[in-house]
């Protein structure tokens with residue numbers, strides 16, 4: 001399902017004294033089956049943009065195309081139900097999507113709401129609760145009697161149980177412990193590969209963007225300023241600094257090494273494995289890789 | 291040096307009447323000196339936030355004592371002790387009480403009886419420190435995730451606390467914003483002797499601490515300087531943790547036949563070794 005935003009603008013509380021323009025003139029295209037990372041400094045409009053991807057917010061200007069559905073400010077809520085079934089969003093704050101009495105009911109809610117039978121919904125929910133590494137007995141607990149990272153895992157389980165075609169993730173690893181963070185990012189990637197799930201990740205982790213994404217969108221002050229593959233986006237640190245953004249740790253380390261060793265800049269190392277191979281090629285026996 | 295915090299064998303369960311219940315915090319002890327920066331790390335559900343709630347007296351332990359600024363914490367001295375602490379919660383939305391950003395930051399000051407003139411000054415100052423001084427009249431709930439965290443931090447800084455407790459307070463800031471906030475807090479510590487407990491999943495941040503406490507299943511697994519605790523290496527991965535970047539990269543380089551000095555934890559130290567290898571090549 002291709003997604004495209006054309007000249008999208010969004011103003012919160014439009015027409016009141018509190019109005020706040022959060023997006024303007026956004027033109028982005030997210031090809032079906034891609035893994036797109038969206039980066040941008042605090043307040044640049046990333047979460048606002050994400051909420052347009054399943055019609056939670058309707059643009060106050062321009063149009064959003066989600067597969068065959070077009071959303072403009074005139075679109076009615078009930079036209080959006082099919083979109084909501086196909087596009088699952090994990091919100092920035094997990095508490096914003098938890099509401100049921102028990103974790104099990106919470107994770108079952110999505111599938112039930114979209115017509116999955118009770119038995120199947122329960123089986124799916126239990127499967128995802130388990131997959132997200134939640135401790136024994138969590139299913140029967142209230143989602144509000146959990147630790148922050150446990151709530152995050154429940155919120156993710158709830159969205160994955162819907163088995164969406166498009167998975168939209170707003171800072172999904174905030175609050176996860178380091179091992180969980182890696183496991184869950186790998187899980188998203190596996191789903192992306194195996195089910196051809198279109199994946200859209202908003203993140204402050206340049207490392208995750210570099211490692212997992214094949215396409216990137218850079219937001220700055222409410223509009224898109226750059227789109228391209230990670231190698232290209234992270235190849236130009238100076239340009240990113242102009243938008244108050246940095247490069248992944250792998251790249252900053254690589255540049256530090258190159259400058260100290262008097263070497264020209266090589267292609268940006270997007271993962272730790274790539275960085276290690278690059279360094280080894282320079283330092284290894286007889287090695288000069290440049 | 292003055293001891294500002296002393297936890298003695300504290301135990302806490304959220305469901306003490308349930309015979310099967312586990313302790314969320316299970317016999318934890320440690321001390322803290324004035325001016326120290328302690329990072330608390332550990333897997334999800336290991337008891338870090340519960341520990342923080344026990345320290346600021348939102349919860350009371352069923353066993354053991356929490357000593358603060360020289361006295362055991364009791365129901366009677368709770369308000370006096372709490373007025374000397376600032377806490378930033380894991381979810382800033384749970385913390386906001388004011389209708390506007392400036393009211394929100396002012397709220398606790400008003401409660402502590404700070405005179406109006408001084409209060410406005412402190413509110414302005416704290417919001418400047420986190421770069422949110424252009425949002426004075428915004429509604430806190432209607433901000434972006436990172437903006438909310440900045441306002442919550444300003445609320446704690448404005449109190450000018452002796453002990454600041456940050457519960458993943460920078461998890462939604464961009465890397466630059468995170469660095470700025472940490473710098474502000476380090477400066478305050480330098481100037482005022484502020485003590486900081488920072489609960490974090492960011493191991494690079496933990497490297498900056500004087501001491502690291504590692505939690506595991508409600509218990510204290512280890513305590514020591516970052517150098518000491520990260521030397522445990524792979525054992526930490528089994529606890530839901532990881533190693534800092536420089537250590538992970540060193541391990542990958544070793545696989546590729548490039549040896550580095552054991553226990554190299556910072557990028558600076560690692561790159562210097564690589565430069566030497568490069569010039570000796």
Ligand SMILES: Nc1ncnc2c1ncn2[C@@H]1O[C@H](COP(=O)(O)OP(=O)(O)OP(=O)(O)O)[C@@H](O)[C@H]1O
Nearest residue numbers: 012022042043044045046047048432433434435436
């Ligand atoms: N509900 C709201 N009402 C009014 N303004 C809002 C609302 N939510 C966000 N804003 C404003 O819109 C702008 C964009 O916010 P958004 O949440 O999209 O940013 P973001 O890029 O997701 O930031 P962060 O990285 O901090 O989460 C910000 O200036 C914010 O203050």
Ligand SMILES: Nc1ncnc2c1ncn2[C@@H]1O[C@H](COP(=O)(O)OP(=O)(O)OP(=O)(O)O)[C@@H](O)[C@H]1O
Nearest residue numbers: 145146147148149304314334335336337338339340
């Ligand atoms: N309000 C509550 N009621 C009942 N149990 C709770 C409550 N809050 C937390 N718990 C449980 O207590 C244990 C410790 O939780 P705590 O929030 O202290 O963990 P944490 O180390 O802060 O985790 P995280 O990294 O996920 O924030 C967990 O097993 C959690 O499920």
Ligand SMILES: [Mg+2]
Nearest residue numbers: 047092434435
């Ligand atoms: Mg956001």
Ligand SMILES: [Mg+2]
Nearest residue numbers: 147148339380
């Ligand atoms: Mg916590």
